[in-house]
Amino acid sequence: MGGLRNYIIRRVISSIPTLIGISILTFTIIHLAPGGPLKFSLALRGDISPEYLLEMEKRLGLDKPIWEQYLIWLKNIITGDLGTSYIKEVPIIDLLQIYAGNTLKLMFSAQILAVLIAVPLGIISAVKQDTLIDNTARFASLFGVSMPSFWTGLMLMFLFSVKLDLLPVFGARTIGAVYDYSMAAILDEFMHMILPVTVLGLSSAALITRLVRSSMLEVLNQDYITTARAKGLKENIVVYKHALRNALLPVVTVVGMSMGFLLAGATVTETVFAWPGMGRFVVQSTFNRDYPAIMAVTMMVALMVVVTNLITDLTYGFLDPRIRFE
């Protein structure tokens, strides 16, 4: 297993320049913005004297040159200090814990739903290639890819929450509900998750179905499948024992890689359902020019993507013994 350990260490080290690159990119973009956080949002609070603004600017370090501000930020983040939100005036790490938790909850449930739908559908579609089932599945998945997820969310919300009054309209919990681990609280949370998870899960399922189908088709045309059939093996065994295992390999990659796609989808879905997650947080933070918050969320998201990519590659290696980590 020495090779594996070295591989992980190497991957972690090589992701550091990427993360630094992302931080420089984001830092530069937000600091190029005309109208800094002070003028933009603190001023909205009412009568703030120019002297006070200057003082605040000094206190937040916004009077220093950009590169110096960046180095200070970098030094802080290395020591684990993500800074304080300009707007909410609480440590960002506290906010992130809540928001990242909520977003991850949404994303993982959505991804599980997506895999549960997409893998069987993709297999059936490939095995029954060019039949009515296949064509329907293909069209449905293309439909799903083409659908703007916030609109789907809006329509489902209108139907199930407004018209039929079956599900809660927004948020992660009912306002004012006591959050203990009672049955009622869990059920309340579950009801709030149904719609956002469905929206996000379906759009991801559409993507994965297409991939499962094409990778399954490719495997089914391989020589060893023909051999297996020629040996007189039952079609079920050929499909599920020989083909599926190999076809699922690229699927693992896509399920992992679609993290970024899901995060983007989560941004709009969270806005539709007022779900208190990272997507909504980043939108609000950019509106408020809350620099430390924007930086923290972006880095958090980048880190999540980097980590999932690593986990994906490792899983791939475990599933496919031909791959060696060196």
Add this chain to the structure above:
Amino acid sequence: MTEKTTVAPRKGVSFTMKAWKRFKRNPTVIFGASIVLIIIFTAIFAPFISPYDPKKMNYGDVYMPPNSDHLLGTDELGRDMLSRIIYGSRSSLQVGCVSVLILTVIGITVGAISGYAGGPIDNILMRITEIVMTVPSLFLLIVMVSIFKVRGLPIIMVTIGLISWPQMARVVRSEVLSIKERNYIEAANSMGASSFDILFREILPNIMAPITVMMTLRLAGAIITESSLSFLGLGDPTAITWGTMLSRGHLVIRRAWWIATFPGIAILFTTLGFNLLGDGLRDALDVRM
């Protein structure tokens, strides 16, 4: 023109001819292409087919549900929804075309140089590509678009283009890698062709198929991205776009369901058209992606 070339297939059928033959047999391409043509037609002839002026407010007719005067109803200012949706196709196509043009130019340049040069240049370019790719593009877009004081479609189009090129770059790079070892490239090389010539005269024309497919699919993506941005309140408030209509409709959905419903259908119809076309093209041109 098509007749002549099919009659005399002496030197073998050209790539375009083969592709065209396959298109005709591929219902997906036909279906997708028809939708795309309808959208283009709508965008060009918007002033002639829309029943009302899309900007004309009419306070007597606010929040009218779909009826015989206003087939898709009216919005909060009494403007005709159908006319606004017809005009909205212009913005969507503009956003799609401009941003795809930008991302294609950047993607081809980065991908071609990266694949052809190899070595440290390849390493550096792919690192940059990875950096842009790692942050979900919508996050970067939100940050970038919101920093500009002036909200406008031009800024949105350019920004989408500036951020969405990595996938194109990757596709181009891998195609260049697989093609640059072929004999005819070596032949061109030995005849003293410059790197620039080889890249743009020999390699590029041979990888147009995957580039075309990618462009079509990215176009659909760009349209969805623009509408997402508008929905989040970062759109151009003066332009007539489907996303902006949707974001207003979102707020009044209890009162007027049609304001959010129809622009969404328009977006779905358009992106479905481009996706069908891209998907069919991929099959017809035999592109593996």
